[in-house]
Amino acid sequence: xxxxLFVFLIIASVxxxxxxxxxxxxxxxxxxxxxxxxxxxxxxxxxxxxxxHGLLQPIADGIKLLFKEDIIPAKAxxxxxxxxxxxxxxxxxxxxxxxxxxxxxxxxxYHIDMVITDINVGILYILAVSSMGIYGxxxxxxxxxxxxxxxxxxxxxxxMISYELTIGLSLIGVIMMTGSLSMVDIVNAQSKMWxxxxxxxxxxxxxxxxxxxxxxxxxxxxxxxxxxVAGYHTEYSSMKFSMFFMAExxxxxxxxxxxxxxxxxxxxxxxxxxxxxxxxxxxxCLFGFIWLRSTFPRLRYDQLMHFGWKILLPLSLFNILITGxxxxxxxx
Amino acid sequence: MIHYLPxxxxxxxxxxxxxxxxxxxxILGRKRPTKEKLTPYECGVxxxxxxxxxxxxxxxxxxxxxxxxxxxxxxxxxxxxxxxSLKLFGFIEMLIFIGILLICYFYxxxxxxxxxx
Numbered sequence: 001x002x003x004x005l006f007v008f009l010i011i012a013s014v015x016x017x018x019x020x021x022x023x024x025x026x027x028x029x030x031x032x033x034x035x036x037x038x039x040x041x042x043x044x045x046x047x048x049x050x051x052x053h054g055l056l057q058p059i060a061d062g063i064k065l066l067f068k069e070d071i072i073p074a075k076a077x078x079x080x081x082x083x084x085x086x087x088x089x090x091x092x093x094x095x096x097x098x099x100x101x102x103x104x105x106x107x108x109x110y111h112i113d114m115v116i117t118d119i120n121v122g123i124l125y126i127l128a129v130s131s132m133g134i135y136g137x138x139x140x141x142x143x144x145x146x147x148x149x150x151x152x153x154x155x156x157x158x159x160m161i162s163y164e165l166t167i168g169l170s171l172i173g174v175i176m177m178t179g180s181l182s183m184v185d186i187v188n189a190q191s192k193m194w195x196x197x198x199x200x201x202x203x204x205x206x207x208x209x210x211x212x213x214x215x216x217x218x219x220x221x222x223x224x225x226x227x228x229v230a231g232y233h234t235e236y237s238s239m240k241f242s243m244f245f246m247a248e249x250x251x252x253x254x255x256x257x258x259x260x261x262x263x264x265x266x267x268x269x270x271x272x273x274x275x276x277x278x279x280x281x282x283x284x285c286l287f288g289f290i291w292l293r294s295t296f297p298r299l300r301y302d303q304l305m306h307f308g309w310k311i312l313l314p315l316s317l318f319n320i321l322i323t324g325x326x327x328x329x330x331x332x
Numbered sequence: 333m334i335h336y337l338p339x340x341x342x343x344x345x346x347x348x349x350x351x352x353x354x355x356x357x358x359i360l361g362r363k364r365p366t367k368e369k370l371t372p373y374e375c376g377v378x379x380x381x382x383x384x385x386x387x388x389x390x391x392x393x394x395x396x397x398x399x400x401x402x403x404x405x406x407x408x409x410x411x412x413x414x415x416x417s418l419k420l421f422g423f424i425e426m427l428i429f430i431g432i433l434l435i436c437y438f439y440x441x442x443x444x445x446x447x448x449x
Contacts (some may be wrong), residue, residue, distance in 0.1 A: 016342050020342070039445070090343070093350075117335050145384065155385055158394045162398065243353055243354075319432070327416075
């Protein structure tokens with residue numbers, strides 16, 4: 001028994017090491033891709049100087065941020081101010097624990113699932129942990145002792161909790177059809193057909209809510225430069241600023257990974273290995289974020305809240321009832 | 333419970349990573365604080381009053397509505413998992429539940445709880 005536990009922990013640690021580093025690299029790559037794709041969509045070149053086509057630009061930016069002066073405003077609440085970026089980044093990185101990224105393999109007689117850990121409440125875990133990040137945003141907004149930060153923090157948290165409701169509701173349709181909260185079970189249930197085909201309305205609601213949840217364009221009101229400077233991280237500089245940045249990109253990867261797992265069949269796909277399929281689908285979702293950002297103008301705050309509470313919420317309840325009705329009529 | 337151990341490991345790694353990030357800029361970054369640099373940013377003018385002001389009560393309302401509705405969502409998760417075995421009974425139960433929820437929802441709507449003027 002002890003040996004079994006030991007082996008389990010060793011395998012888990014290796015997987016954590018790999019996933020953690022892949023996520024870091026993806027965050028860095030995302031920053032480069034976003035700048036490059038946005039630039040080309042606007043008929044510009046984007047970063048070109050540092051490395052081949054600006055490939056080393058994110059690393060140069062990282063080094064620059066590392067050596068920047070770390071300003072803590074005199075009137076800020078020091079402890080909360082320092083804790084806020086930690087509180088935002090840690091939950092964003094913890095959500096990757098339950099995302100399945102490939103089919104199980106056998107090495108040296110050990111059966112290895114391509115997921116850090118397959119807990120039976122997987123999606124609940126992700127929703128619970130990712131909403132912890134809101135505390136960090138509220139703390140940042142409050143502790144900065146800056147009016148823009150406070151407004152940005154409050155707006156952000158109100159937006160995130162509103163759209164969290166619809167995220168939760170939009171996924172219920174899939175859970176009803178699968179009968180499990182485990183991410184691995186949900187992927188396995190889609191070996192024949194993607195849930196996207198069976199839950200089109202659920203996917204649309206999820207996609208809109210997910211974009212609002214991670215504060216991305218066209219729902220990036222908390223960071224509206226024209227009215228709020230930089231929102232809740234106005235007063236942050238140096239690595240603390242980059243931690244908010246990292247958390248935002250990590251959250252984007254998380255919601256995209258949930259979309260892939262729930263609606264695009266996870267790692268299932270012909271010919272290529274599962275991991276490659278998963279990364280391809282994930283990249284497609286992330287590209288969607290950038291595409292939307294360079295296409296749509298920003299909404300007004302009241303429009304955003306109306307949309308969430310008056311359209312998406314009833315629509316997601318309707319989706320649950322319709323799914324239930326069809327399942328009952330077709331005899332499950 | 334063994335399956336939750338890797339989450340704990342990941343949590344400590346993420347925490348260590350975040351704390352290292354906070355510490356490293358503290359060490360590497362140069363420090364030349366001036367009085368102006370340490371005042372909160374307010375478009376370049378002297379900050380007026382404290383930033384810890386009262387803000388719109390709408391946000392409290394949204395927070396309270398969220399708590400109420402999120403509990404409904406949490407209640408729906410176990411129902412959704414068990415839906416295949418509950419069959420028609422479960423569906424009618426949820427129909428009643430969502431019906432009551434919708435009555436409250438439209439009450440809030442009519443009372444102007446969802447308005448942003």
